[in-house]
Amino acid sequence: MAATAASGSSASSGKKAASESRKNEYLEVVGGNVISATGVTGRQFGGGLIRAETGDKSASTVSRDFIAKQSPTQSTFQMLKLTPGANAASSDPFGMQYGGGGFSVRGLDSSQMGFVYEGIPVTSSYNSQVNPSEWADTENQEQIRLEQGSPDISTPTVNASGGVVFIQTRDPSHHFHVTADATGGSYSMARGFMRVDTGDLGRSGVRMFMSVSHMEADHTRGAGHDSKTHFDLGAVKDWGAESRSKLTISYSNFDISNYAYPTQAQFDKGGYNYTNVYTGTNTNYYKLHQNPYEALLVSLPTKLKLIKGLTFNFTPYTYYNYGTTGFGGMVAENAVYSGLSKEQVDLNGDGSITSNKYMTYEPYIEETSRSGFNTNMVYQRGHNTLTFGYWFQYENDNLFSQYGRVSSSGSPLNPWGDSNYYTVNGHPIMLMASHSYVTTNVLYIGDTLSLLHDKLKLTAGFREAMVNRQGTNSLPGTPYHIETNTAEPLPAVGVTYKLNDHHQFFMNGSTAFRTPTSNAMFESTYNGAVSSVGNPNLKPEYSISEEIGYRYTSKLMMARLTFFNYNFTNRLVSTVIYNGTQQIPSQLNGGGQHARGVDFEIGTAPIHHFRPYMSAEYLDARQDNNLKVGNDYLPTSGKTAVNAPKYQLGFGLDYDDGRFFGNAGIKWVGRQYSTFMNDASIDPYVQADMTAGYRLHDIGMLKNMEFRLNIVNLANNHYLSGVYSVKSNAQATTGTMGSTIAASGAPSYYVSTPFMAMGTVTAGF
Structure with missing residues (x-):
């Protein structure tokens, strides 16, 4: 992506690239012959x-x-x-x-x-x-x-x-250069980015890049302001023609405020947003909903060609996240609860304890560390390619919450929530105090057999996944220690058949599973009562899926058509439970589910500088079981699955002549149900986005200078764009055994982004 390389691009180099690519089965340029400082090839x-x-x-x-x-x-x-x-x-x-x-x-x-x-x-x-x-x-x-x-x-x-x-x-460039861009737009958005590529460092075989960015913006609805600082580093060491290591480091620091997610009724009345006015009792004051956090990701994928036909792959990695999701809560001085234990605390500092309620900061603080490695040996001989590997991961997750102090203006004294909290006998009063440890071991083996001069390829593989989950809950009155063990055999098969350079068929059958989230094991409490019962016996989700498809590839066009089918047992559906005003991710077991559908996409090479693209999907996803609620069952069998629109259409059109360029994208999404009973849903919607820009000739040190305008939601459509919190039934329903099952509550939703305009200027040096 070197800007220096980009500045040398010309019509002749473009013709050369096209000529070279015709030696392949299809016309596609990746990485080289870029026509902009941002890495665009136009091909x-x-x-x-x-x-x-x-x-x-x-x-x-x-x-x-x-x-x-x-x-x-x-x-x-x-x-x-x-x-x-x-x-x-x-x-x-x-x-x-x-x-x-x-x-x-x-x-x-x-x-x-x-x-x-x-x-x-x-x-x-x-x-x-x-x-x-x-x-x-x-x-x-x-x-x-x-x-x-x-x-x-x-x-x-x-x-x-x-x-x-x-x-x-991206890989670092072999040549030294600097790339920078600046963006400004609606809602006081401002962003800057700079990247430095070192080029090859002598004869060490090492090259690297470092970049930093910073962004600020106001909320598009309600009160709030967000900022983010981000750092990326990439370094590549080439050990030989087929061996290399790549170090990736990404670090982010966020200081943001959360958005509110309304129900349908709240959205119809103008939405539910956090306010910038604090009354002393309103928990929807935006500074009580801050979300500061930081994250670090590090990986070092390494590929070593040991001998002819034998390759060793090893990827160690680590991940760390520490952050807070803030909420406010009104608490009585004589009833400050930790688990099922009640304390008396002088919240306003007047020396006495009454039944009066005062605002406290109730943050959801999470610290996660996750480390592991994935390694395998790949041996190729004759018509066979054998893979044998092992993946190990250990995750440590600490979740805690205490009553934080709030200033007279409504601001938490510490938005992170890990200091300036109320104590009893020198100890914090905990709203949540869970600690989980998850150890994952996966052994896998697979083989690919190539026949008929590589036209036919048969693949078979097997994974044995073993997951141990342990947890402790330190809240008074709740179960302290929990442990579960899960082991699943996961076979897979696949076939591809290539008729010629243009036509290919493929087919596969696969299995997969996932364990329930660790937080589902823990009992939650609020105001001295159990608000959510822990379920360490929640069964893992298991799926069997099949696909059969066709691909067409030529110098002008690529197209593919895929028919798919999947079946789930113990389908785990993500939702949100409420502890007072705290919103905690959780899961529901939706029983069995099956789906059948077809995917299609098509795109072309440049035709008079235009490159169209289209995608479509038809999906029929159904629930297989009635959902148990108490001693009765909701009649959910045969109803459409949540988050499963029956129809989706996507369309993209790109224009790029090297100087003028533009891009338009339109997405249409059909109706989505947000309850298992299909008694709540969001309407179909369409969103259109647009890009327009111009690239200048080099100006002195400035290489490939580019001006770009991006518009999001061009028509400024206002709609609910997705389901934030799934519910079982939004209305009271007669169960299969004749009893009346009360409504589980109204689902909440994501709200569409309004019309946004952003301008970006980019250049290489």
């Missing part, structure tokens, strides 16, 4: 929304030509939203909110998917959440790959029953 199919695939599973890859033209504030979820089956519900347009908003594929949400960032499995075992804002800045992302089905045997994840997303960062 990737579908404007960077489709890439040639040859594996036995369906997959969609978003590449640099698309990523570089989007707003640098867009999250990984938003980058994938035009691909088949992907549904991204934004929580904010700047990609800073924890969790990145809602994301689902084929009706399965992000908690059922694996996310692998440069070899690091980034999904939490504690609550199945991921946070794309922690990953590399978009300027450093080379490609994002979505595998819609079950994971390969070597993928380091045990929760990917709904597919896997792989995030790959």
Whole structure:
């Protein structure tokens, strides 16, 4: 991506690249011959929304030509939203909110998917959440790959029953250069980015880059202000023609305020937002909902060619996150509860204790450390390729909460919540105090047999996944120690058959499972009563999936059609439970579920500088069981699964002549149910985004200077974009045994991003 290399690009070099690419099966340039400081080649199919695939599973890859033209504030979820089956519900347009908003594929949400960032499995075992804002800045992302089905045997994840997303960062340049950009836009958004590539460091075989960015923005609805500082480092050591190591380090520091997620009724009345006015009793004051946190990700994937036909792969990694989700709560001085134990505390400091209630800060503080390694040997001889490997991971998650002190203006004395809290006999009064330890061991073996001059490939694999979960809950009156062990055999088979350079068929059958989140093991309390019963016996989710598909690849066009089927037992559905005003991620067992559907996507090479792309999905996802509630059952069997729109359409159109460029994306999503009873849903919606820009000739030291305008939600449509909290039934329902089952509450939702305009200027030096 060197700006120096980009400045040397010309029409002749473009013709040379095209000529060289014709030696291959398809026309695609990745990495070299860029025409901008941002790494755009102008040649990737579908404007960077489709890439040639040859594996036995369906997959969609978003590449640099698309990523570089989007707003640098867009999250990984938003980058994938035009691909088949992907549904991204934004929580904010700047990609800073924890969790990145809602994301689902084929009706399965992000908690059922694996996310692998440069070899690091980034999904939490504690609550199945991921946070794309922690990953590399978009300027450093080379490609994002979505595998819609079950994971390969070597993928380091045990929760990917709904597919896997792989995030790959750019390699450092072989030449020294500097790249910088600045962005400003609606809602006082301002962002700056700078990256330095060292080039090759002597004859060491080492090259690296370092980058830093900072962003500030006001909330698009309600009160709040967010800021983020991010650092990326990438270093590559080449050991030989087929051996190398790549060090990736990403660090983020956030100081943000949370958004509120309204019910349908609240949205219809103008939305539910946090306010900038503090009355002394209102818990919706925005400074009581702060979310400061920091995250560090480090990985070192290494590939060593030992001898002819034998390759050793080893990826050690570590992940650390420490942060706070803030809430406010009114508490009586004579009834300050920790678990089922009641304390009396002088909250206002007047020397007496009464039944009067005062505002306290009730933060949800989480500290997570996760370390492990994934290693395998790959032996290729003749027509066989044998893989044998082992993945190990240990995760330590500490969750705690205490009553924090609040100033007269409503601000917590410490937004992090780990100091300036109330104590009894010198000890903090805990609202939550759980500690979980999850140890994962996975052994895997697989073999690929190539026949008929590599036209036919047969793959078979097997994984044995073993997960030990232990936890302690220190709240008075709750079960203290919990331990579960799970072991699952996970076979997989796949076939590909290549008719010729243009036509390929593929088929696979896979199994996957995931353990319940660790937080589901713990009993929760609020105001001296049990608010949620811990369930260490919640069964793991297990899935069986099949795909059969066809791919067409030529110099002009790529297209693929995939039919899929999956069946779940003990389908685990993510939701949110409330401890007072605290919102805690949790899970429901939805029983069995099956789905059948078809995915389609098509994209072209440049045609008079235009590169269109289209995707579509039809999905019929149904629940197989009635849902038990108390001593009765909700009649949910046969109803449509939650978060599973029947129809989705995506369309992208890219134009790039080297100077003028533009990009448009339109996504239409059908109705989504938010309850198991299908008595609450969000309407179909459409969103259109647009990019327009111009690249200048070099001006002195400035290379490939570029001006870009990004518009999000061009039509300024106002809609609910996704389900934040799933419920069993929004209305009272007669159970299958005749009793009346009360409503479980109203679901809450993500709210669409309003019209946004952002301008970016980029240059290399």
